[in-house]
Amino acid sequence: MDSFDCDLFVVGAGSGGVRASRMAAARGARVIVAEGSALGGTCVNLGCIPKKLYSHAAHCHEQFQEAVGFGWHVGEVSFDWQRLRTRRAAEITRLNGVYDKLLSGAGVRLVRGWARLLDPHTVGVKSHDGEEQRFTARHILLATGGRPQRPSGPGAEWAITSDELFDIDPFPRRLLVVGGGYIACEFASIFQGLGSQVTLVHRGPRILRGFDEEIAGFADLEMRKKGLTVRLNATVAEVQRRGDVQVVRLSDGHTVEVDAVLQATGRLPLTEGLGLEALGITLNAEGTVPVDARFQTAIPSVLAIGDLVGHKALTPVALAEAMVLVDHLFGDGQRPPIDYEAIATAVFTHxxxxxxxxxxxxxxxxxxxxxxxxxxxxxxxxxxxxxxxxxxxxxxxxxxxxxxxxxxxxxxxxxxxxxxxxxxxxxxxxxxxxxxxxxxxxxxxxxxxxxxxxxx
CATH class of the missing domain: 3.30.390.30 (FAD/NAD-linked reductase, C-terminal dimerisation domain)
Incomplete structure (x- = not known):
């Protein structure tokens, strides 16, 4: 055991990686975590937290309108997109610092850079200046999360993903959202509430596939009441750029002029550059890393959790998986397995x-x-x-x-x-x-x- 540089090397300092690192260190394990991007992963930086903050901002518009019915005289209101962006960025920076303190306070060593597996017990971490350090570990945990699927098809060169939408400049007065999943629906609702005229285009017959059909249909109607335009059974057929305006022709014959196009057609596990194939770890058809009930991959010393394994792409699931894994590696192994059937989730549409x-x-x-x-x-x-x-x-x-x-x-x-x-x-x-x-x-x-x- 002492022949390794650490007992647990964690690749990725998102929600699951940080939780596993802290809990393992609390049980006496020597832990190193590598992260080349901002601490906190997708949830903190480009997902749950900033998205919910923007959702709160979008609801304010409705609250101003509803206040009149309760006797309030509301004067002229205006929305400052730059102020919201600045305030959000400051809060995310604060949270990045919180995660840094959580790791250092737990005795976890943080190494800045992008990691790749060199063999079942060795990780190379390349810093931003190109220098590579090597570390040996008894166990290696992959917790790299996911990324938005990059735009493809007509107009892909001008389209953006959810990663870029948080800081889009200027604010899009007209927005086309391509996709019908929860991310597409959430951003469509948020930007409609913030004052953009949003059109949601989905290739399927209904939004929110996988949710209860009656619930999804009811939510669709309620979102339309808020002013959202929804076009189902449609795709983007052609995009023409006219200055700052994109003229989008849809497969159903409609044409929409917009200031921006958000491609929100799904997320993919972030496995690029990890070196999995060379070690003999073959990905599932959807790109996830196959693991057993104890989150072990085909290489016993290499484990994976979170969006990377695709059980449920939710932050609390990654946290729960981290706890089960740490208990197996450094505890008594008595923590019960996760019941994936009874996991609650929310979609922050309006x-x-x-x-x-x-x-x-x-x-x-x-x-x-x-x-x-x-x-x-x-x-x-x-x-x-x-x-x-x-x-x-x-x-x-x-x-x-x-x-x-x-x-x-x-x-x-x-x-x-x-x-x-x-x-x-x-x-x-x-x-x-x-x-x-x-x-x-x-x-x-x-x-x-x-x-x-x-x-x-």
Whole structure:
């Protein structure tokens, strides 16, 4: 063991990598982590955190409008894109420093540079000036995360990804978003709320594939109410550049003039330059790194977690995987495996979407007979706000056991509501237990405990 430079070498200082590094060091392991970019990974720098900050900013526009219905006299308002960008950047820089202190405080050595595997126990780290250091490790953990899929097709040379959108300059008054997944839908909602006229183009028949179909369809309609234009079963056929304007012709015959095109058609595992193939690690068809239940690759000393393995591309999942892995390597190995079926997630569209467990479609495939409970309503707030926004809540129950298989919501603070129910779903919540629960009145969340008659 002492013949190695460290017990654990972590490639990548994102959420999963930092958590694994800190927890391993706390158990007495000698840990080195390599990172060539900003600390905190995608979530902190180009994902969850800045995106949620921009979502808060976008909701302010609605709140100004809704305040009138409650007696407030709101004067002329304006939006300063440069100030939002500057404030966001300052907060991200602060968080980068927090991550640096977390690592140093835990006794983890941070090496700046891009890492590649040289053999099952050796890592080379090339600094930004081209110098390479070599380190030996008992275990090597890959936690490099993912990256946006680069634009392709007509107009690809002018299109941007979500990485560039946070600092786009000037603010796009007209924005075309290509994609139908959660990232595309979130940015479409955010920029529509900030004042851009947004058109969302998706090649499929519906947005948010993989989510409950009824929930996705309801969210689509609600986003359109906010002014978003959605064009389904369409692709970009041609793009012409006229000065700063892009004239985009779609396959459905429509033409849109925009200031910017965001290609948000998915993310890919970040494996380039790691040297995996040379070591005999063959990637899965979708580019993820294959691992076993203990996150070991085909090389026992090389492990991988997070977006790189593709179980669920969510920050809390990477954190949980890091804890399981560290317990296996440096603990007693008794930490229970992750239940990937009962992981809650949220989509920060306007309105928000949140879900835990199975969609109705998946539940029917796996369990056959299910009971579905549904409630759609206008939230109390909007009886005075004059907003036409509506909320949808849905519970999917196994008819044979009464166990709740899935809970879904579209509406304000959906993520906050579903997070609480996620604990109960993970613990085996039944519909009878929901029925015995007294609601908090008046709240939107109480609707989950008042549904008595199944709709199907």
């Amino acid at each position: 309105p928000n979407i949140a879900t835990v467990g199975m969609s109705e479609e998946r539940a029917r495939r796996l369990h056959g007979e299910v009971r579905v409970f549904r409630s759609e309503f206008k939230a109390l707030k909007h009886t005075l706000s004059d907003s036409t926004e509506r909320t949808l809540m849905k519970i999917v129950v196994d008819a044979a056991t009464d166990r709740v298989l899935g809970m879904h919501m579209v509406g304000a603070d959906a993520g906050e509501v579903i997070q609480g129910f996620a604990v109960a779903v993970q613990a085996g919540l039944t519909k009878a237990q929901i029925d015995r629960t007294i609601g908090i009145h008046p709240t939107g969340a109480e609707e989950f405990v008042t549904m008595r008659e199944p709709v199907r």
